[in-house]
Amino acid sequence: MTGPVASLYIHVPFCARKCSYCAFYSEAADASLMDRYVRALLRELERVAPDLRPQTIFFGGGTPTLLTLRHWEQIFRAMERLNLLGAAEFTVEANPATLSADKARLLRAHGVNRISLGVQTLDPALLDRLGRIHTPEQVFRSYDLLRRAGFDNVNLDLMFGIPGQTMSSWKGTLREALALQSEHLSCYEVIYEEDTPLFAQLQAGAFAVDEDLICAQYDRLLERTADAGFHQYEVANFARNHRGSAGCAGPLSTEFPAYACRHNINYWRGGDFYGLGPSAVSYVRGVRTRNLAHTPAWCEALEQGGRALAWREALPPLARAGETAAFGLRVVAGWPYAEFRSRTGYDLREEWAAELEELERRGWGVREPDRFRLTPTGLRFADAAAEMMLRPAADASPGASEPAPFWAAAP
Numbered sequence: 587m588t589g590p591v592a593s594l595y596i597h598v599p600f601c602a603r604k605c606s607y608c609a610f611y612s613e614a615a616d617a618s619l620m621d622r623y624v625r626a627l628l629r630e631l632e633r634v635a636p637d638l639r640p641q642t643i644f645f646g647g648g649t650p651t652l653l654t655l656r657h658w659e660q661i662f663r664a665m666e667r668l669n670l671l672g673a674a675e676f677t678v679e680a681n682p683a684t685l686s687a688d689k690a691r692l693l694r695a696h697g698v699n700r701i702s703l704g705v706q707t708l709d710p711a712l713l714d715r716l717g718r719i720h721t722p723e724q725v726f727r728s729y730d731l732l733r734r735a736g737f738d739n740v741n742l743d744l745m746f747g748i749p750g751q752t753m754s755s756w757k758g759t760l761r762e763a764l765a766l767q768s769e770h771l772s773c774y775e776v777i778y779e780e781d782t783p784l785f786a787q788l789q790a791g792a793f794a795v796d797e798d799l800i801c802a803q804y805d806r807l808l809e810r811t812a813d814a815g816f817h818q819y820e821v822a823n824f825a826r827n828h829r830g831s832a833g834c835a836g837p838l839s840t841e842f843p844a845y846a847c848r849h850n851i852n853y854w855r856g857g858d859f860y861g862l863g864p865s866a867v868s869y870v871r872g873v874r875t876r877n878l879a880h881t882p883a884w885c886e887a888l889e890q891g892g893r894a895l896a897w898r899e900a901l902p903p904l905a906r907a908g909e910t911a912a913f914g915l916r917v918v919a920g921w922p923y924a925e926f927r928s929r930t931g932y933d934l935r936e937e938w939a940a941e942l943e944e945l946e947r948r949g950w951g952v953r954e955p956d957r958f959r960l961t962p963t964g965l966r967f968a969d970a971a972a973e974m975m976l977r978p979a980a981d982a983s984p985g986a987s988e989p990a991p992f993w994a995a996a997p
């Protein structure tokens with residue numbers, strides 16, 4: 587038995603409107619369902635609190651900033667009572683159209699010290715195309731408001747490869763976003779998830795994907811972020827070591843810049859975490875569970891004193907280590923062999939010898955004395971490289987990997 591879990595994710599499943607590319611679980615904001623959600627969330631928090639000592643907390647969604655001041659006060663009161671405040675890093679995702687000065691101040695006053703602002707693009711036509719509810723002006727206003735409320739660690743989420751996004755539009759977004767001088771940038775290529783309007787448009791031939799343009803946009807991203815003083819520490823994530831002229835404590839470690847997202851580092855390095863809220867996934871002591879992806883059903887299960895699980899799975903150790911190896915390859919610093927062994931019990935160089943050799947042969951990876959890491963070329967193929975590291979659960983221990991229905995779940 588290890589100590590309490592140090593990482594907490596809370597899913598807030600409400601959005602003002604569904605974006606055209608989004609496959610996350612969320613639904614229309616409805617006042618009475620939101621009240622019910624908050625009450626159920628407090629029950630779920632109480633359930634896991636004895637096994638939690640959070641060093642990182644992340645409220646994602648959905649749109650957490652759709653919760654009202656009263657909702658946030660209820661949540662913070664419960665977290666205080668349960669001794670869950672005081673995390674080193676406490677992030678809340680914010681939509682620029684849903685922030686107010688009062689909300690920003692309330693979050694800051696209760697220990698939220700990092701905001702992740704969903705910008706995506708600063709091109710008004712593309713914001714419209716994506717179905718975003720905010721304007722570029724609201725991004726600038728929200729950013730100022732956050733700074734005035736005392737937030738000195740802000741992430742901007744951007745997207746490239748958006749249908750209709752020219753190189754000149756992408757350069758404009760990058761220029762304006764970098765001029766804001768945030769501490770962190772997350773920049774993702776658009777993914778076409780099934781069951782989204784954007785996927786349907788692609789299938790219907792409404793537009794074509796221009797891979798060359800997307801590669802050129804990624805190149806531009808790497809150049810401009812490096813020029814602006816960001817350090818790429820993961821395929822899609824960039825952070826500063828110092829903030830403006832004020833400076834700060836310097837790198838988080840030899841592997842990560844000061845403003846790297848600690849919460850995500852825990853995911854990539856295979857750490858445990860609790861996920862609360864509808865559809866949220868937890869990974870605790872080798873067992874992965876997923877909550878019901880239906881807000882009323884999730885509320886009802888908790889109201890009746892049960893757990894709101896859709897399924898649970900306990901992967902055999904080798905399959906689990908394979909996933910850990912795969913996730914960790916996304917990190918620019920790669921996998922230190924010693925850390926991988928202490929996390930998983932396996933030696934990366936022995937168990938994955940053939941894969942490491944193949945990755946090196948392709949020019950995607952490099953075996954250094956103390957670690958394996960992807961090269962800049964390999965980082966572009968991180969998903970394919972990650973897939974090579976996976977070990978089918980059935981091979982490792984037949985039948986052990988199928989998600990169990992929630993009624994068969996352990997307590």
Ligand code: SF4
Nearest residue numbers: 601604605608647648
């Ligand atoms: S605001 Fe975020 S979670 Fe909501 S629909 Fe848009 S992308 Fe999805």
